[in-house]
Amino acid sequence: MSGLLAIYERLPTSKNCRVRRWLRSRGSEASIGTTTLLGGVQRLAERAGPSRAREIIYTAEQYDATTFERWNIVNRIVPDDALEAESRAFAARLAKGPTLAYAAGKRIVRAYLDGSIRAADRVVDEVGPPLFETKDMQAGVTALLDHGPHRFRDKVVFEGR
Numbered sequence: 486m487s488g489l490l491a492i493y494e495r496l497p498t499s500k501n502c503r504v505r506r507w508l509r510s511r512g513s514e515a516s517i518g519t520t521t522l523l524g525g526v527q528r529l530a531e532r533a534g535p536s537r538a539r540e541i542i543y544t545a546e547q548y549d550a551t552t553f554e555r556w557n558i559v560n561r562i563v564p565d566d567a568l569e570a571e572s573r574a575f576a577a578r579l580a581k582g583p584t585l586a587y588a589a590g591k592r593i594v595r596a597y598l599d600g601s602i603r604a605a606d607r608v609v610d611e612v613g614p615p616l617f618e619t620k621d622m623q624a625g626v627t628a629l630l631d632h633g634p635h636r637f638r639d640k641v642v643f644e645g646r
């Protein structure tokens with residue numbers, strides 16, 4: 486089985502998929518008379534839309550990473566020799582960020598995906614105001630005021646509180 490299984494396994498856990506440049510992917514399930522059993526079809530539909538998901542699962546064609554990037558199935562492509570370093574740098578950047586705000590954003594996106602814009606709006610009303618009381622938002626606003634909109638980002642230290 487080709488690289489599509491690896492993508493299927495990554496999609497449930499990461500919306501920021503990074504894929505090696507050489508990846509060529511094929512959904513072979515249609516060729517053997519089954520469907521994906523790990524949630525790949527619905528995650529493909531969520532990322533690329535129902536038409537692309539159907540094309541992938543019905544045809545069992547081979548797709549390259551560039552096509553999957555263009556179709557929003559993966560966010561970016563990196564060369565093999567840079568994959569680990571770029572992935573670690575991205576994870577470190579997120580870990581140093583405003584993790585409470587990330588959690589709120591994650592809930593908002595999930596509410597949208599599970600329901601609608603209005604459902605997401607309701608979650609914003611629930612998760613947004615408490616962020617004003619966090620040390621992270623206070624640190625971000627202080628840095629913005631102290632250093633200005635073009636120089637504050639590297640001055641903020643978030644603590645996840």
